Amino acid sequence: MEAARLERALRSAVRGDVRFDPGSRALYSTDSSHYRQVPIGVVLPRDKEDAVAAVEVCRSHAAPVLMRGAGTSLAGQGCNVAVVLDFSRYVNDVISIDPERRLAVVAPGAVLDDLRAQALPHGLTFGPDPASHDRCTLGGMIGNDSCGVHSVMAAFEGEGARTADQVEELEIVTYDGTRLRVGRTPPEQLARILGAGGRRAEIYGALQELAARHGDRIRAGYPNIPRRVSGYNLPDLLPEKGFHVARALTGSEGTCVVVLEATLRLLPNPRARTLLLAAFPDVYAAADRVPDMLAHRPIGLEGIDDRLVRDMRSIGLHPRDLDLLPAGGGWLLIEFGGETPADSEAKAARAAAELERLGHATTRICLDREEAARVWRIRESGLGATAHVTGKPLTWEGWDDSAVPPENLGHYLRELRALMDRHGYEGVFYGHFGQGCLHTRIDFDFETPAGRDRYRAFVFAAADLVVSFGGSLSGEHGDGQSRAELLPRMFGEELVEAFRQFKRIWDPQGGMNPGKVVDAYAMTDNLRLLGSTRTPVPRVDFHYREDGGSFSRAIQRCVGVGKCRRTSGGTMCPSYFVTREEEHSTRGRARLLFEMLRGDFVTGGWRSREVKNSLDLCLSCKGCKRDCPVGVDMAAYKAEFLSHYYAGRLRPRPAYVFGLIAWWSRLASLAPGWVNQVIQGPAAPMVRWAVGIDPRCRIPAFATNTFRHWFDNRPEFRMPNPESRKRVLLWPDTFTNHFHPGIARSAVEVLEAAGFEVALPGGWACCGRPLYDFGMLDLARSFLRRTLRILSRELEDGTPIVVLEPSCASVFRDEATELLEGAEARRLSQQTFLLSEFLARDAPGWSPGMLEGRALVQTHCHQKSVLGTDSAERALRDLGLTVEEPNDSCCGMAGGFGLEHRDVSMAIGERVILPAVRATAPETWIVADGFSCREQIRQGTGRQALHLAELFHRALRGATHR
Secondary structure (H helix, E strand, O other): OHHHHHHHHHHHHOOOEEEOOHHHHHHOOOOOOOEOOOOOEEEEOOOHHHHHHHHHHHHHOOOOEEEEOOOOOOOOOOOOOOEEEEOOOOOOOEEEEEOOOOEEEEOOOOEHHHHHHHHHHHOEEOOOEOOOOOOOEHHHHHHHOOOEOOHHHHHHOOOOOOHHHHEEEEEEEOOOOOEEEEEOOOHHHHHHHHHHOHHHHHHHHHHHHHHHHHHHHHHHHOOOOOOOOOOOOHHHHOHHHOOOHHHHHOOOOOOOOEEEEEEEEOEEOOOEEEEEEEEEOOHHHHHHOHHHHHOOOOOEEEEEEHHHHHHHHHOOOOHHHHOOOOOOOEEEEEEEEEOOHHHHHHHHHHHHHHHHHHOOOEEEEEOOHHHHHHHHHHHHOHHHHHHOOOOOOOOEOOOOOOEOOHHHHHHHHHHHHHHHHHHOOOEOOEEEHHHOEEEOOEOOOOOOHHHHHHHHHHHHHHHHHHHHOOOEOOOOOOOOOOOHHHHHHHHOHHHHHHHHHHHHHHOOOOOEOOOOOOOOOOOOOOEOOOOOOOOOOOOOOOOOHHHOOOHHHHHOOOOOOOHHHOOOOOOOOHHHHHHOOHHHOHHHHHHHHHHHHHOOOOOOHHHOHHHHHHHOOOOOOOHHHHHOOOOOOHHHHHHHHHHHHOOOOOOOHHHHHHHOHHHHHHHHOOOHHHHHHHHHOOOHHHHHHHHOOOOOOOOOOOOOOOHHHHHHHOOOOOOOOHHHOEEEEEEOOHHHHHOOHHHHHHHHHHHHHOOEEEEOOOOOOOOOHHHHHOOOHHHHHHHHHHHHHHHHHHHHHOOOEEEOOHHHHHHHHHHHHHHOOOHHHHHHHHHEEOHHHHHHHHOOOOOOOOOOOEEEEOOOHHHHHHHOOHHHHHHHHHOOOEEEOOOOOOOOOOOOHHHHOHHHHHHHHHHOHHHHHHHOOOOOEEEOOOHHHHHHHHHHHOOOOEOHHHHHHHHHOOOOOO
């Protein structure tokens, strides 16, 4: 009842969204750490006035407050039993940039990459840049005092390595409602503040007294290293630091104030960058060379070990990128900046020459920007790549970002590895070696009492170890709950008492993110996995082979890094791109499924409405399977959930219309003209209403003659050299056979011209692609079994199977082996090819001819996420075309999704591909192999896209232009 009164009061006072429902609270129950605390409720303020009003209401109801950005915190500071203020949804503007003074004013929810993009035209950038730069918010960076890859550049510019060093001023509100602008405080200003009286004077006077009382301890007790993030920033209150209140508050992890606005310093952005790769026998030798490389003043200096590389190879993450690394057991990634490419390349060459002279290093300079970006992708994937490795225990943060003086890093790594070995732990080493900061995820056991005891023993010993090297418990991610217990071992009890006094000065009522940093929960309280996997999971349909057959473990793949919250780049997650709602991110959906299995908060099990609502806007594009660093496959989880959700009850009408499209298409082929008149004539609006299609959509017309009918009745093709013929099976998928048979006819002529004998399956079959989207998995399994029976001889003979529709090919490559056992399913996966893949493999020297002009390519999501795009891109360029392929251009149709959810579907299409098509000249080739993509382009722009088979056919027939 108290929560209900609080909710009503917030709704009355706040214009933004107030959400106290179980689903919304579950979405914010954890961050990227191993902790879980279900919040009281969630508020998404519309502006800073809304935030102030929300804090006032919470204070009047004695409800704690937690401000939050992207929710990627790794030490537990981003979850609490509090009212969460999520600034990322609305309060996310880069307010202004002053290039002359090199200052930026930002809202707390602004994303770092947005700031960098707006600063770039002025030749400026923001120094700290965590691996989460494309989704982390600046408010979160201020809360955690974030650093990142290029913090070393900021340090060389004399600005310091941490976000705190870039903060000039903060606008804040305290839990008691005091609203202030704080920054550097010269003595005369401090005198005026103290003389004015009031709550501001009370705060500043107490801070001044704190600094005076503990000044000597602060000077002696804080390690003088680039990456000291643990503890409050009390040194910034010292007179020699200018009594900088804003910087003292930076890194306080939401435990003191709510940040409403920030003024930040910007740095000159190097015009040119060159990456030097250096391989060593092991990671320890790599770390030993860090001081030598720092003398060359790089703008980035990172390290990775061989265990990380092995883990990435074992899960198939960025295999082509890993091939760029020189042979070795440990690597440094050393980036140099300059005014010109020649300048940065010369710096890299000098550093490489020194490493070669010192010995035991193999170097390589990446002169290609795309190649360098691929190498950086290896480093940025470190956290996700090591969290969930097939055949290994789950790994967790908990000793993730300790830091030592860079000159001590090699020795520290050796000692830490020995300590891990003594405790029986495994973990990779990578991180910001240029500033002595180490990242590692370790296979802690949080589920058993003995495992938790062993974890505690290890981290206390590790804390003593890092302190013995003059280091810090945290060099980037903060203390939160993970390291709060350890602070006395680093700072001593007197300084920890000073931390308590600092918090009390700002938050005497204890309402700001309580239980974190000081007077914190124990490191083994609130663990995410406690009680999470005890709920029995009924029979599941997919095998989840990479997760040991466990749906629970599959759901735990998501570790909350939030890559699915980025708003550009890649395929994941189309619906989040346009709604910006956490429940429509891959992370949000995985979190709700996790809570569903846990069952103590999101109830109803497989009938959970919260999970169902979240999955409704999942396009089953499988973008997450490729883009997510831990390979979350939300399309499979959605199909699994819907299979159980609708077990024993009727599905909505569109499920039977679109899910059973293979059968309806066969019926329609008996009288396609009459059917088209019904679905596209005067009765069309009533038909659309009856089947649950948005009235603004147009149902695609059926072909008057199917491809299979054409093939069965064509004159027998005679091979020019029958003795050298190679047999290939062309799969007549439902969409090509019944809607666009011309594509398959083109494919037949192309394959025959390339010297192949084309055959079709001996009977009717369908891959069942639409059935997965609606969770009709029993029927999908029967479709696949029928397919295997029909293809049994071809599979046994090793006949390649060419599939023209990417979504159908992805079923044979992916879902078939996850739904069925046996060698035949594996053969089907191995023998399935797209047309471009098959020709590249079996007819490498053959060419249909040449075309002219430009091609705008819309690549099907399943092709990007499951099948690969290299062969198609190569084929288009081999045709002589200039190819443009937008990076994150999901069309938004996704089978029947776009006909049901037209507004979301069109918003997704309008992000990239539809405007791109409209902007192209009429003579530009529009290429889309996916039926859904072609249909969305046609309905959204009026342009007709062609399949690659049709392009090949036109080149074969001597066409030179569209």
